[in-house]
Amino acid sequence: ETGVTQSPTHLIKTRGQQVTLRCSSQSGHNTVSWYQQALGQGPQFIFQYYREEENGRGNFPPRFSGLQFPNYSSELNVNALELDDSALYLCASSLKGEGGLDQYFGPGTRLTVT
Amino acid sequence: QKEVEQDPGPLSVPEGAIVSLNCTYSNSAFQYFMWYRQYSRKGPELLMYTYSSGNKEDGRFTAQVDKSSKYISLFIRDSQPSDSATYLCAMSADNAGNMLTFGGGTRLMVKP
Numbered sequence: 001e002t003g004v005t006q007s008p009t010h011l012i013k014t015r016g017q018q019v020t021l022r023c024s025s026q027s028g029h030n031t032v033s034w035y036q037q038a039l040g041q042g043p044q045f046i047f048q049y050y051r052e053e054e055n056g057r058g059n060f061p062p063r064f065s066g067l068q069f070p071n072y073s074s075e076l077n078v079n080a081l082e083l084d085d086s087a088l089y090l091c092a093s094s095l096k097g098e099g100g101l102d103q104y105f106g107p108g109t110r111l112t113v114t
Numbered sequence: 115q116k117e118v119e120q121d122p123g124p125l126s127v128p129e130g131a132i133v134s135l136n137c138t139y140s141n142s143a144f145q146y147f148m149w150y151r152q153y154s155r156k157g158p159e160l161l162m163y164t165y166s167s168g169n170k171e172d173g174r175f176t177a178q179v180d181k182s183s184k185y186i187s188l189f190i191r192d193s194q195p196s197d198s199a200t201y202l203c204a205m206s207a208d209n210a211g212n213m214l215t216f217g218g219g220t221r222l223m224v225k226p
Binding site: 004031033035040041042043044045048056058090092094096102103104105106107108 | 118120122156157159160213214216218219
């Protein structure tokens with residue numbers, strides 16, 4: 001088991017609502033990446049935060065936003081939820097500047113939008 | 115067309131078999147290549163990574179990268195039932211190996 005934790009484990013929301021997902025990084029890691037994994041598919045990169053700033057973004061609309069806090073924990077916010085947002089949301093932490101190839105994934109938050 | 119293609123399987127093999135998992139890709143900027151294993155209801159776990167072309171071995175696992183063909187492979191020797199999982203290839207073009215592009219995953223079942 002990695003030291004990356006995510007909350008909540010499961011979440012059910014209604015279309016149009018807003019949701020906030022949380023991630024605590026592995027100790028000592030300064031970079032957090034968020035991924036969306038639809039059922040039966042590979043994870044898709046949403047964005048990455050390094051030292052509290054967005055450091056890269058995948059092909060996701062602006063209603064997907066995030067924050068990283070001074071303790072390197074992170075939030076993913078999704079506004080105006082759509083049915084297609086139903087997925088497993090994964091966060092991964094790593095240590096940028098030290099290779100960063102070891103991205104440690106959390107167990108994910110499963111979001112269902114009805 | 116997706117940037118990274120991976121046969122979804124499922125791939126079913128008997129215990130002890132050699133397993134070959136493969137991915138093809140289209141983006142020639144990719145320079146870091148990873149293999150992740152994902153058990154049901156868990157996050158992906160990094161198995162191996164390779165920089166640029168070549169082979170890398172770690173115990174029962176061997177990763178191969180052929181950048182000229184845009185083709186990567188993972189071989190598992192002496193497969194065990196505990197190897198049953200979904201295997202994801204992932205690639206990155208950035209110099210820290212972050213911001214991964216994943217394949218869709220191959221589900222592997224190793225039968226006792």
